[in-house]
Amino acid sequence: MVLARGGGVMSLMSFENVVKVYPALRSALPGARRGAGRRLAVDDVTFSVGRGEAYALVGESGCGKTTLARLGLALIRPTSGRVRFAGADVHRMRARELFAFRRRVQMVFQDPVGALDPRQRVWSAVEEPLILHGKGPPRRRLEQVARLLEVVGLSAEEGRRLPHQLSGGQRQRVVIARALALDPDLLFLDEPVSSLDVSVRAQILNLLCRIRRERGLGLVIISHDLGVVRHVADRVGVMHAGRLVEEGPAGGVLASPAHPYTQALLEAVPVPDPGARRPPPAQPPPEPVDPARGPSRGCLYAPLCPRAQGRCFSRRPPLRPLPGAAGTPPPPGAGPGRLHLVACHHPER
Numbered sequence: 030m031v032l033a034r035g036g037g038v039m040s041l042m043s044f045e046n047v048v049k050v051y052p053a054l055r056s057a058l059p060g061a062r063r064g065a066g067r068r069l070a071v072d073d074v075t076f077s078v079g080r081g082e083a084y085a086l087v088g089e090s091g092c093g094k095t096t097l098a099r100l101g102l103a104l105i106r107p108t109s110g111r112v113r114f115a116g117a118d119v120h121r122m123r124a125r126e127l128f129a130f131r132r133r134v135q136m137v138f139q140d141p142v143g144a145l146d147p148r149q150r151v152w153s154a155v156e157e158p159l160i161l162h163g164k165g166p167p168r169r170r171l172e173q174v175a176r177l178l179e180v181v182g183l184s185a186e187e188g189r190r191l192p193h194q195l196s197g198g199q200r201q202r203v204v205i206a207r208a209l210a211l212d213p214d215l216l217f218l219d220e221p222v223s224s225l226d227v228s229v230r231a232q233i234l235n236l237l238c239r240i241r242r243e244r245g246l247g248l249v250i251i252s253h254d255l256g257v258v259r260h261v262a263d264r265v266g267v268m269h270a271g272r273l274v275e276e277g278p279a280g281g282v283l284a285s286p287a288h289p290y291t292q293a294l295l296e297a298v299p300v301p302d303p304g305a306r307r308p309p310p311a312q313p314p315p316e317p318v319d320p321a322r323g324p325s326r327g328c329l330y331a332p333l334c335p336r337a338q339g340r341c342f343s344r345r346p347p348l349r350p351l352p353g354a355a356g357t358p359p360p361p362g363a364g365p366g367r368l369h370l371v372a373c374h375h376p377e378r
Contacts (some may be wrong), residue, residue, distance in 0.1 A: 040113075041215055041247050042134070043077035047110035050097055068097040072271040073110070075348075078215065083241060083248040085258040085279065087294065088268035094251045097268075098217045101249065102136055114215075132162055135208040139220040141200035145192040151178075151203050152188040158210045158354060177206040181236060181363060198229035202236070209240065215247040222257060234260050255298055259283055267291045270329040273348055277369035287351050287369065287376040289334045328374070336375045348372040 049071040071093045078084045086094045099105045100112055103119045112119050116128060122130055138144045145154055155177055159170045178188050181202040190201055201221065208216055221237070222230040238261060239246055250261055258265055258279060267275040267290065275288040286292045313320050328334070331341040351369040 040080075041080045041115065042249075043113045044074055044097065044101070045101060045111045045113065047071055047074045047097070047112060048108045049093075049100060049105070050100055054342045069271055071100070071107075074268075074271070074273050076266055076273060076276060076282055078247055078249055080214070081241070081245045082264065083250060083262045085252060085262035085265045086268060087252055087255065087265060089253060089294075092268040093271040094268055098219055098249065098251055099137070101129065102134060102217060128162075132211045133214045134217070135211065135213040135215075136217045136221065137204050137208050137221055140224060141197070142192065144204050145200060147192055149191075149193070150188070151183070151190055151192070154192075154203060155188075155207045155210055158207060164211070169344040173210070177209055180209065180240065181206045182232075191343055196229075197225050198232060201225060201229075201233055205233075205236070205240075209244075212244075213246070215249065215377045217249045217251070219251045220253075221250065223252070223254065230257075237261060241325060255283060255295065267294070272329065272372065273370075274330065274372045275370065276348065277351075278367065281369050282292040285377075287371040287378065288330075288373045289377070290330050291337055292377065293333075297334075328372075338375065341374055344374075346372045346374045351376055352378065 048069075051068045051070055053067045074093070074097065076084070086097060096105070100107055102117075103112070103122070106120050107150055114134065116360060117126070117130075119127075119130060149157075152174055155174045156170050159165065159173060164170065165173070174188070175185065178185070183199065183202055183206070187195065187199060192203070195203070201224075218237070222233050234257065237248065238245060248261070249256065262279040264277065265279045266273050267282065267286075267288065269290045272314055275282055275286065275291045282291065283295065286295055327342040328337070328358055329345075331337040334341065348370050349372070351371050
């Protein structure tokens with residue numbers, strides 16, 4: 030991990046006040062209001078990922094995690110705000126710059142079955158990025174593919190198979206090997222183990238940790254599985270309704286969550302002890318609403334929050350450092366990566 034002055038991790042990719050609004054679909058229904066179906070997927074999100082750092086985005090489905098990944102990969106454009114990689118705005122890159130950018134930032138998609146060509150053998154799938162980017166003559170490419178398969182724990186025999194002849198864990202290893210082919214600096218992983226058996230998940234997570242350690246690879250892990258986040262991440266950002274509501278070191282956020290939504294996520298994690306009993310919530314939450322289409326003022330979690338008070342419904346809280354137990358500010362020497370940030374008028378201290 031490369032450190033900047035003052036002990037902070039050097040930023041590799043940064044999201045700066047990013048907003049993404051998906052436009053309304055045209056409706057054939059008479060009388061349908063124009064723009065009524067617009068959806069705010071990402072709402073003023075700011076965070077950064079350092080070199081060699083593992084950053085996890087967690088939250089329920091539909092909160093904007095995958096949209097942020099697509100923005101970071103320059104697959105879609107933000108409505109406003111900027112995404113920078115090594116200081117350059119990725120959405121203002123020319124074709125040649127974007128081609129070079131795609132060598133340095135890769136993606137492991139959620140479904141390895143959909144990510145692999147069913148008629149393409151493993152060996153060819155891993156070699157394909159090397160061919161597209163003109164990486165060496167055929168003999169050197171074959172040697173590199175052999176090394177990549179060895180890195181992810183696949184044999185030469187498995188490299189000659191088709192995707193349907195592999196297990197789920199083996200297919201995920203193929204996708205990881207293909208993403209590593211161009212020796213990227215940053216890897217996005219969208220629910221990398223959600224489709225795998227529990228016994229295979231640990232193998233893939235250990236593989237990712239080893240590759241990250243050996244290659245100094247930055248990771249952005251998109252997940253709703255907090256067990257995965259605990260195992261892999263250095264820092265975690267909790268998303269709700271398109272916004273970051275809590276961010277900080279993974280150990281601090283998961284051990285002492287300050288935002289009520291983060292607390293609700295942790296309380297929803299199953300307990301393996303059948304005799305364990307959790308205390309009931311402070312008050313039953315009201316019926317869920319669609320926060321992405323809800324009121325623009327106030328905290329979007331307020332209708333579901335047991336601690337909500339008057340200003341929670343009228344003033345949206347900014348993401349700011351969590352004060353100490355006695356209301357004191359964080360220490361002056363704390364770098365951005367060490368701060369525990371929360372967007373809540375009444376955070377738990």
